[in-house]
Amino acid sequence: MKIHVTYGGQLKAITKIAAETIHLPEDENTVNSLLFQIAERYGKSAHMMLVGPNQKTHRTLIRFINNTQITPGANPKLGDGDSITLITPISGGVNPRGNWNQTRDMER
């Protein structure tokens, strides 16, 4: 089956493409199967963002099927022609150093 995949956040920086179509075997039609295939396709950095050390997919990844969010950790089945959007969470734009939970920011 064909799945249209859109990448966002740091994941897009790793894949270096905004979107692509991925073929999934009929008997491996879950979101997690897709994530493992993407992790394998794009190497170590992608693997680190998608798959944890326990070989389970990260709950932090924001995932949408046909523009509707999947609850973190859920692993629904995909259908032929589905669009899935994968976004690694993004934040803001300064670079503090040290422990976040300190009153005074370090410089930069």
Next chain:
Amino acid sequence: MNNQPKKLIPEELDTYEWQMWVPDFGQMGQEKLKNASVMISRCGGLGSVVAYELAAAGIGRLVLAHAGNVNYSDLNRQLLMTYDWLGKPRIESAKRRLLELNPRLEIIAVNENVTSENVLQLVAEADLIVDCAPLFEERFAMNAEAVAQRKPIVECAMYDLEATITSITPGQTPCLACLTPEPPPAWTRQFPVFGAVSGTVGCMGAMEAIKIIAGFGKPLLGKMVRIDLRDMTFDTFNLARNPNCSVCGGF
């Protein structure tokens, strides 16, 4: 909001005349802004623009939290920081710039970032939060406290030429922890950024805050907009509350 709402003075009626022509907003919406208090977590690339737009729109009170001194590398996007303030506290630069624009604005300027120590008081000072912090730990602390105090949050975020924005009504819409329950494994604190990108989502965040406070339009409640200015795509996603959310699942 205050119990005894302040009325607009003649100078304010002149200043905000054009935006009071906006359908569904009007003078009543303007008075709601005047009587509202917004807390902005960090006045960097995102928060500077949120604060500036809210000051321009006539918000009554801003609570700003941002530590550190102005650096050269702030000046491509942190529009409240100025060249002549290099090496001096960012929060002072922010306050000075905002009061130049709107001297009627009341500002509580805190030379600290959000921490577990100060988050309760910062949230208590405000009617609404706009979260523009760079670190997920700060955002999660803010999210948890705002949910506990039932204060609405506008979540603005950006990376490279991308940005996301959503608005949260605690107990009714998904919270930040419903979206992503813990900090991502590889968040890079230093990343490519144009001020025009953070400024774009900053303006959107300010508009969300204005709509929520004034009670008009359709805020992004339960929805997230993602923009990619590299190819000018704008997508809207439906968000889902997590019944097992550690922050808002019990509400």
